[in-house]
Amino acid sequence: MGNDMFGGLMKGLSSVLPQDDPNIKKFTAQSKINDLKEEETGIYAELGKKVMEEEPGKYPGFEERLRAVRMELSEAESGAKKADMEAKEAEKVKEAETAKRTCPGCGTINEEGVKFCSECGTEIGQGLTCPGCGAALSPGTKFCGSCGAKVGV
Numbered sequence: 001m002g003n004d005m006f007g008g009l010m011k012g013l014s015s016v017l018p019q020d021d022p023n024i025k026k027f028t029a030q031s032k033i034n035d036l037k038e039e040e041t042g043i044y045a046e047l048g049k050k051v052m053e054e055e056p057g058k059y060p061g062f063e064e065r066l067r068a069v070r071m072e073l074s075e076a077e078s079g080a081k082k083a084d085m086e087a088k089e090a091e092k093v094k095e096a097e098t099a100k101r102t103c104p105g106c107g108t109i110n111e112e113g114v115k116f117c118s119e120c121g122t123e124i125g126q127g128l129t130c131p132g133c134g135a136a137l138s139p140g141t142k143f144c145g146s147c148g149a150k151v152g153v
């Protein structure tokens with residue numbers, strides 16, 4: 001029964017040209033109406049801006065509403081900026097958290113709370129320093145860039 005209905009619908013769609021379908025006609029007309037209304041609104045907006053520029057103070061009510069919107073807009077913008085900064089800050093904290101768990105010897109990211117690297121046994125949480133000259137080195141370094149000493153295991 002459902003199949004018959006579906007088949008009938010398909011037959012209906014294929015036998016009727018799209019532009020003759022009342023639903024498509026309705027849809028086309030409605031989207032044209034929407035486009036035109038949008039254009040109309042745009043023209044009014046342009047006109048409004050022109051009037052505001054050319055005759056400031058003529059419509060104090062509208063200017064008051066515009067001021068209120070602009071105030072809210074700048075608040076919303078600074079809110080968005082603040083949220084963005086907070087997101088970046090959170091990202092940094094996360095990175096620092098990961099760095100703390102990263103082995104200074106081989107670069108393996110270990111489980112939280114472990115003291116020694118599960119891969120190479122290097123102590124975690126201490127920055128890697130050169131055994132030869134004491135220079136600070138980045139994880140995974142094999143030879144010291146300052147003195148050339150072999151580093152790690």
Ligand SMILES: [Zn+2]
Binds near residue numbers: 104105108118120
């Ligand atoms: Zn390691």
Ligand SMILES: [Zn+2]
Binds near residue numbers: 132133135144147149
């Ligand atoms: Zn060194």
